[in-house]
Each structure stands twice: as C-alpha cells, then as structure tokens.
Amino acid sequence: xxxxxxxxxxxxxxxxxxxxxxxTEKENKINYAYHAGWADGDGCLKPDSYSLKITEExxxxxxxxxxxxxxxxxxxxxxxxxxxPTNPRKNTILSGxxxxxxxxxxxxxxxxxxxxxxKLLKKFNLFKKDYTYLEYTYDEFCAYLAGxxxxxxxxxxxxxxxxxxxxxxxxxxSNTNKSLxxxxxxLIKKNYNVDCKVVLxxxxxxxxxxxxxxxxxxxxxDRYAININGKNSLPLAKALYPYLMIPYKKEKCKNLIExxxx
Numbered sequence: 186x187x188x189x190x191x192x193x194x195x196x197x198x199x200x201x202x203x204x205x206x207x208x209t210e211k212e213n214k215i216n217y218a219y220h221a222g223w224a225d226g227d228g229c230l231k232p233d234s235y236s237l238k239i240t241e242e243x244x245x246x247x248x249x250x251x252x253x254x255x256x257x258x259x260x261x262x263x264x265x266x267x268x269x270p271t272n273p274r275k276n277t278i279l280s281g282x283x284x285x286x287x288x289x290x291x292x293x294x295x296x297x298x299x300x301x302x303x304k305l306l307k308k309f310n311l312f313k314k315d316y317t318y319l320e321y322t323y324d325e326f327c328a329y330l331a332g333x334x335x336x337x338x339x340x341x342x343x344x345x346x347x348x349x350x351x352x353x354x355x356x357x358x359s360n361t362n363k364s365l366x367x368x369x370x371x372l373i374k375k376n377y378n379v380d381c382k383v384v385l386x387x388x389x390x391x392x393x394x395x396x397x398x399x400x401x402x403x404x405x406x407d408r409y410a411i412n413i414n415g416k417n418s419l420p421l422a423k424a425l426y427p428y429l430m431i432p433y434k435k436e437k438c439k440n441l442i443e444x445x446x447x
Contacts, residue, residue, distance in 0.1 A: 188242075205251070218321070226333050226336025232308075234284055243432070245277050247430060258274075334429075338356065352446075384412070388407055422442050
C-alpha cells in the first residue's frame with residue numbers, strides 16, 4: 186500500500202529530484218549524519234538500493250520528502266517476536282542516482298557499515314580517498330547518535346524488577362557489534378565528558394524473551410549495550426533532543442531532561 190506517492194526517476198525527472206534535494210539541504214530539513222546513524226542501525230544498504238523500513242514514520246518521511254520517493258505500508262508482521270502486527274512498518278527505497286547521492290552524503294559519518302559504503306561508491310565510480318572517518322564536529326556526532334539511538338536505543342525511566350525502591354532513568358543503546366559500541370563510548374567521553382562501559386547484554390545462540398512479546402526469538406549473536414544512568418545521562422539527552430524525530434522518544438527525552446517521570 187502506498188502512503189505517499191513519489192516521483193519515478195528518469196533522465197527527464199532527475200533535475201527536478203536533484204533540485205528538491207538541494208533545496209531541502211539548504212533549508213536544513215535533512216541531516217545526513219542523523220541518517221547515517223539510522224543506516225548503521227536499522228537501515229539496509231543493498232547492492233542496488235537503500236531501504237529504511239521501520240515502524241515509526243517520521244524518519245522515513247523525512248528521507249522520502251527530500252528525495253521525492255514513495256512511502257509504502259508493509260504487510261503486518263505475522264512472525265512472533267518480530268515487530269508489532271498492529272503497527273506495520275513504513276518503507277522508502279532509494280535507488281539509481283538517488284542511492285548514489287545518498288551513499289556519497291552519509292559516507293563521512295558511517296561507522297559499522299563503512300566498508301559497505303566504500304564498496305558501493307567504488308561500484309558507482311564515486312569513490313574518493315578523502316572521506317573523513319570519525320572526524321565528527323560536535324553537532325554531527327549529536328545528529329549521528331540521535332539517529333542511532335532512535336534505531337537501536339532508548340531513553341527510559343521506571344522501577345526495575347527488584348522493587349519500587351530501585352527507580353532508574355537514563356539512556357541506552359545496544360548492538361551486536363562490540364567494536365562499534367566501543368567507538369561510541371570513546372566519542373561520548375570526548376563530546377559529553379561522560380564515562381560509560383560496554384557490557385554484554387545477552388548471550389548469542391539462546392532464545393531471548395522481550396517484555397512486550399509473548400514469544401521468544403533466537404538471539405543468534407552476542408548483544409552488547411551501553412547504559413548511562415541518572416544525572417550522567419542528562420548531557421546526552423540535552424545534546425540529542427534537537428535532532429530526534431520520533432515523537433515518543435523525543436517526549437521521553439524531554440521528560441528525562443525535565444525530570445518529569447512517569
């Protein structure tokens with residue numbers, strides 16, 4: 186099902202598409218560091234296209250509006266433990282010149298999928314040797330971490346399983362790539378002067394049960410996490426807030442900053 190009709194790419198239409206992308210960039214309505222965070226998280230860099238297929242629509246529409254692509258409502262997920270069947274994923278796809286342009290723009294900010302980006306740009310004959318790596322400005326890192334947090338993390342508050350005397354609030358991200366999280370740990374220290382640890386969240390090869398799912402799904406790889414609790418999480422929350430797009434995560438972040446807990 187098409188939620189938003191885009192423009193089909195052709196030799197005739199490409200100048201109009203490019204003009205819209207350029208206009209969006211000048212108006213600061215798209216942030217490639219933010220979308221690189223999504224690409225390293227839930228985005229999919231395929232040999233011939235980029236797909237952002239997620240439940241929350243705001244990041245999808247942000248990309249689709251800039252590149253004039255269609256937004257599709259996917260078939261509700263029927264597999265137990267995979268997504269929310271009552272809230273199907275929204276998807277937009279960049280291919281052709283759109284994909285080449287997008288990959289070139291996010292390349293300086295990619296971490297986990299940097300090698301994929303290199304291979305794609307070489308395939309597109311767009312590769313250059315002077316792409317920066319881990320040389321974020323403060324604002325670029327904030328944008329990247331906001332996108333990665335919306336893909337792979339959360340802001341949280343509440344009581345843990347040990348009882349009401351153990352109230353916690355903070356920020357967390359998790360991923361199977363331990364090296365990626367170790368790099369984030371270093372950059373978090375550099376940018377926000379906050380110390381944190383990379384910890385094993387769950388062991389691979391075992392079923393993992395989620396609090397909002399009745400079924401278990403196999404967690405094939407070890408999964409690692411960074412958790413920053415209490416007041417130590419406030420510098421991140423304040424820095425990331427302007428770049429967040431998903432309403433409930435932005436609201437959660439704001440509540441954390443203002444100490445308005447549930």
